[in-house]
Amino acid sequence: GQNIDQPTEMTATEGAIVQINCTYQTSGFNGLFWYQQHAGEAPTFLSYNVLDGLEEKGRFSSFLSRSKGYSYLLLKELQMKDSASYLCAVLDSNYQLIWGAGTKLIIKP
Amino acid sequence: ETGVTQTPRHLVMGMTNKKSLKCEQHLGHNAMYWYKQSAKKPLELMFVYSLEERVENNSVPSRFSPECPNSSHLFLHLHTLQPEDSALYLCASSQAHDRVSGELFFGEGSRLTVL
Numbered sequence: 001g002q003n004i005d006q007p008t009e010m011t012a013t014e015g016a017i018v019q020i021n022c023t024y025q026t027s028g029f030n031g032l033f034w035y036q037q038h039a040g041e042a043p044t045f046l047s048y049n050v051l052d053g054l055e056e057k058g059r060f061s062s063f064l065s066r067s068k069g070y071s072y073l074l075l076k077e078l079q080m081k082d083s084a085s086y087l088c089a090v091l092d093s094n095y096q097l098i099w100g101a102g103t104k105l106i107i108k109p
Numbered sequence: 110e111t112g113v114t115q116t117p118r119h120l121v122m123g124m125t126n127k128k129s130l131k132c133e134q135h136l137g138h139n140a141m142y143w144y145k146q147s148a149k150k151p152l153e154l155m156f157v158y159s160l161e162e163r164v165e166n167n168s169v170p171s172r173f174s175p176e177c178p179n180s181s182h183l184f185l186h187l188h189t190l191q192p193e194d195s196a197l198y199l200c201a202s203s204q205a206h207d208r209v210s211g212e213l214f215f216g217e218g219s220r221l222t223v224l
Contacts, residue, residue: 008149033211042111042199042215087152091211096165099151 002026004100006088011106012078020073020086020103028093034062034073035087037102043087046073075105083107112136115200115216122190123224130185130219132200140205141183142213143175146197158183159205190223197221 003025012018024032031050037043049055049064049071061074075082088100113134122128134141143155157165158177172194174186183200197220201213 004151031211040217042113042217043213044111044215045212048212089152089211095211097152097154097211097213101149101151 002090002092002098004088004090004098006086006100006103008101009104009106011108012075014078014080014107014109016078017074017076018078018105020075020088020105022071022073022088022100024069024071024088024090024098024100026090026092026098029066030091030093030095032062032064032071033089033091033097034071035089036084037087038084046086078107080107080109111214111216113200113202113214113216115198115219117219118217119220119222121222121224122187124190124192126190127186127188129187130198130200130221132183132185132216134181134183134200134202134214136202136214138202138204138214139180140203141177141180142201142203143183143185144199144201144215146199146218152199156185187221190221192223195221195223 006022034046035043036046047062054063059076064071085102085104087102089097116131140159142157145153155169156175161177172189176184197218199218200216203213
């Protein structure tokens with residue numbers, strides 16, 4: 001079966017750096033997505049990786065290793081507003097999105 | 110504001126009621142989706158419409174009935190639901206149901222409680 005694993009919850013301190021990992025086992029691979037979802041709000045697109053390596057976008061970076069079935073989302077200079085759930089999703093060979101259960105990130109002052 | 114609007118935001122219904130969820134997108138997209146989100150579970154794809162035709166139905170119980178009258182509107186008709194159907198129902202749209210369909214634009218969801 002297809003599977004996406006990510007930690008259920010993480011805690012970090014304001015101003016620090018946090019890395020949220022995602023491992024996947026899917027039928028084929030057409031890209032990996034990260035979404036951010038604040039409580040009570042819509043998920044919003046953060047990043048898309050289809051080639052190995054690091055994609056940087058401001059304070060957020062996303063890394064992909066296809067051979068390891070592994071990705072991480074790196075958040076720098078954490079702010080209180082970064083408290084949210086972060087969803088990892090893989091586009092499989094049928095162009096279906098396979099979702100992880102999400103990682104709830106709690107930022108403490 | 111994501112360009113996808115869902116109503117109602119909250120809905121409480123009994124198991125014998127009939128209600129509908131509405132979704133409208135203002136982005137000019139041609140694919141629309143219904144997802145179910147339950148606590149601590151992955152998003153579950155329910156229905157996909159591309160160019161107003163249903164292209165996927167992931168074995169959803171018949172008590173959920175989708176309707177897509179045009180590319181901007183999507184409905185989810187609900188009848189004789191069960192308490193386990195209580196969840197957040199998310200609507201999403203994308204430019205096309207193809208290789209770039211992973212970039213979805215979501216509405217804020219309709220929180221459904223079935224008593």
